[in-house]
Amino acid sequence: MGKPAILTVDDDPEVLQAIARDLRKQYGGEYRIVRADSGQAALEALEQLKLRNDTAALLLVDQRMPQISGVEFIEQAVQIFPKAKRVLLTAYADTEAAIRAINTAKLDYYLLKPWDPPEEKLYPVLDDLLEDWQASYRPDFDGVRVIGDRWSPESHQIKDFLARNQIPYRWLDIEQSQEAQNLVDYSHENPEEMPLVLFGDGARLSQPTPRQVADQLGLQTQAEKPFYDLVIVGGGPAGLAAAVYGASEGLRTVMIEREAPGGQAGTSSRIENYLGFPSGLSGGDLARRAVTQARRFGVEILSPQEVKAIHQKDGYRSVTLTDGAEISAHAVILALGVWWRRLNVPGTEKLTGAGVYYGAAQSEAIACTDEDVYVVGGANSAGQGAMYFSKYARKVTMLVRGESLAKSMSQYLIDQIEETENIEVKAYHSVIEAKGDGSLEAVVIENSQTGEVETVPANSLFIFIGAVPYTDWLEGLVARDNRGFILTGPDLPQKQDRPQGWTLDREPYLLETNVPGIFAVGDVRHGSIKRVASGVGEGSICVQFVHRYLSDVL
Structure with a gap:
C-alpha cells in the first residue's frame, strides 16, 4: 500500500499547478499528491486508487468546473472513499453553495480563493483535517x-x-x-x-x-542453472527434508513442486504427533519452517512447476518441465507424494470446487461459518479436517464406511472428536450421490447396515478417503507396483538373483529405484509408512545414499 493520497481538482491549469505545488511542499513527505483537471478524471483517479488498495485522505476541489461541479464531484467521490476529508475551493460568490454543501455533501470545510499565503490560509486548515483523519485511519489489508x-x-x-x-x-x-x-x-x-x-x-x-x-x-518457476548435483521432484515433507540435508551437505540442489511446498501434509489443519512440537502445528506452519530452512542453505525451489519426463543422457539424469525447459543433474530424488483419491459417485465430478472439495480445509472453512458440513473419511486427515471445521461450522458430520474410527485414526484425534460437541460420527455411512445445479445442494447418504437411504441438504462436502500416487508419467522408466507406488531397494522385482534391468555390480541402495541414481522417498514409495515424520526421515537418510552413488560415479 502506498502513501495516502491528497487529491486536488481544478479545470484551470495554472491554479491546479499552484495548489499542487503548495500541497507537495507541505505534505509531500507523508502523502501522495494527485491532481486532476476535471471531475471525471478525478473520479477515474479515485477508482484506480481503490483498485491498487490505496486510500484517499483528503479531497480539495474547485467548485466551478464544467460538466460537474465541485459539490457534485464530492457527492460521487464519497461513495468511493467515504472517510476522506472534503474541502471546497470557492470564489466569494459561491459561498452559499459551499454552506449548503456542508449538509448535502457533508463538506468538512470551504476555502476562499486566493489562499495566499498558504502558511496562514491553507496549511492550518488542512493540518487539522489531516490530523483528524489520521486519528481514525485504519489501513486496509495490504495484499x-x-x-x-x-x-x-x-x-x-x-x-x-x-x-x-x-x-x-x-x-x-x-x-x-x-x-x-x-x-x-x-x-x-x-x-x-x-x-x-x-x-x-x-x-x-x-x-x-x-x-x-x-x-x-514473483515466485520462482525457472531454474537459475542448467545443471545441479541433485534434483528433487516433489515438495512435501520428504522432499523438503531431502532438500535441507542435500544442500546443507554441499550438494547444489533444486526442488520442483507441482502445487505448493508442503504437499498434501501442508493442507493439514493440525499435526499433533510430530516430535518436538508438544502443542502441535499446522501443515502450513511445518511447510513454512522447512521452506525457510531449505532456502537458508541455498536450495532453489521452483513452484508451481511440474516435471513431465525424466531421461538418462551421457550418465546424467535430465528432467523435462511442462514448459519444455530441461534441468540436468547427477541424481534425482522422487518425492512425489500422493493425491486425494476421488469419490466416484454421481454428481461429485461436476460439483468439484463448487461445494465438493478434496482436502481444502484451510481455504474453505471460514466460508462454512454457521453451516452444516459433511466430511467423508475416517483416517487422520479426515479427523484433522473435522476438528478444524468444527471451529466455524454449526455442525460437522463425519461419514465413515467402517464400524468406527479406531481402525485408521490416531487415538488422540478420536478422543478430541468425541469431546467436540458439534461433531457427529456416523459409522457404516457413505455418500452415494451429490446433487446440485451449479453448486452442491444436497447429498444422498446410505447406511450399509440397514440399507436406509437419506437425502440431506448440504452446501459443503469435504472428501478425505485416502490417496493415490501420481506416477503414470514414469511408465517405462522406474518400476512400480500394481497400484502405481514406486519400488525401491529390496522390493524391486528380481530376475536370477538380480533386480530386473539392473546393470551395476552392486545391489540397489535401500531407497534407490531400478534406475541407478534415481531414488524415491515418502508416501509415493511402495511400503512406506504414511506419516509426516516417516517422510522426513526417508528424505533425510536418502541423501546419504545419494552421496554413496556420487562417490561411485564421480
Whole structure:
C-alpha cells in the first residue's frame, strides 16, 4: 500500500499547478499528491486508487468546473472513499453553495480563493483535517485480493493455491460484498470472467491460472542453472527434508513442486504427533519452517512447476518441465507424494470446487461459518479436517464406511472428536450421490447396515478417503507396483538373483529405484509408512545414499 493520497481538482491549469505545488511542499513527505483537471478524471483517479488498495485522505476541489461541479464531484467521490476529508475551493460568490454543501455533501470545510499565503490560509486548515483523519485511519489489508463466486471452481483453485503457498489474501464474494461489485465496476472487467485477482502494485488478472498468479507475485518457476548435483521432484515433507540435508551437505540442489511446498501434509489443519512440537502445528506452519530452512542453505525451489519426463543422457539424469525447459543433474530424488483419491459417485465430478472439495480445509472453512458440513473419511486427515471445521461450522458430520474410527485414526484425534460437541460420527455411512445445479445442494447418504437411504441438504462436502500416487508419467522408466507406488531397494522385482534391468555390480541402495541414481522417498514409495515424520526421515537418510552413488560415479 502506498502513501495516502491528497487529491486536488481544478479545470484551470495554472491554479491546479499552484495548489499542487503548495500541497507537495507541505505534505509531500507523508502523502501522495494527485491532481486532476476535471471531475471525471478525478473520479477515474479515485477508482484506480481503490483498485491498487490505496486510500484517499483528503479531497480539495474547485467548485466551478464544467460538466460537474465541485459539490457534485464530492457527492460521487464519497461513495468511493467515504472517510476522506472534503474541502471546497470557492470564489466569494459561491459561498452559499459551499454552506449548503456542508449538509448535502457533508463538506468538512470551504476555502476562499486566493489562499495566499498558504502558511496562514491553507496549511492550518488542512493540518487539522489531516490530523483528524489520521486519528481514525485504519489501513486496509495490504495484499492480494481475490474477487469471485464461492461456488466457482476457478475461484476455489486460486484461493487454494494462495493458501497453500502461504500468501496472505483477502476473499471478496461477488454475490455478498458491495465492495467486490464496486471493484469489478472500477476495473471495467467482465463480471462473468471471475475470479478477478488484484495485486498490491495495481496489476490485475481476470480468470488467471495459478501459474499466472505465481509469475505476477514473483515466485520462482525457472531454474537459475542448467545443471545441479541433485534434483528433487516433489515438495512435501520428504522432499523438503531431502532438500535441507542435500544442500546443507554441499550438494547444489533444486526442488520442483507441482502445487505448493508442503504437499498434501501442508493442507493439514493440525499435526499433533510430530516430535518436538508438544502443542502441535499446522501443515502450513511445518511447510513454512522447512521452506525457510531449505532456502537458508541455498536450495532453489521452483513452484508451481511440474516435471513431465525424466531421461538418462551421457550418465546424467535430465528432467523435462511442462514448459519444455530441461534441468540436468547427477541424481534425482522422487518425492512425489500422493493425491486425494476421488469419490466416484454421481454428481461429485461436476460439483468439484463448487461445494465438493478434496482436502481444502484451510481455504474453505471460514466460508462454512454457521453451516452444516459433511466430511467423508475416517483416517487422520479426515479427523484433522473435522476438528478444524468444527471451529466455524454449526455442525460437522463425519461419514465413515467402517464400524468406527479406531481402525485408521490416531487415538488422540478420536478422543478430541468425541469431546467436540458439534461433531457427529456416523459409522457404516457413505455418500452415494451429490446433487446440485451449479453448486452442491444436497447429498444422498446410505447406511450399509440397514440399507436406509437419506437425502440431506448440504452446501459443503469435504472428501478425505485416502490417496493415490501420481506416477503414470514414469511408465517405462522406474518400476512400480500394481497400484502405481514406486519400488525401491529390496522390493524391486528380481530376475536370477538380480533386480530386473539392473546393470551395476552392486545391489540397489535401500531407497534407490531400478534406475541407478534415481531414488524415491515418502508416501509415493511402495511400503512406506504414511506419516509426516516417516517422510522426513526417508528424505533425510536418502541423501546419504545419494552421496554413496556420487562417490561411485564421480
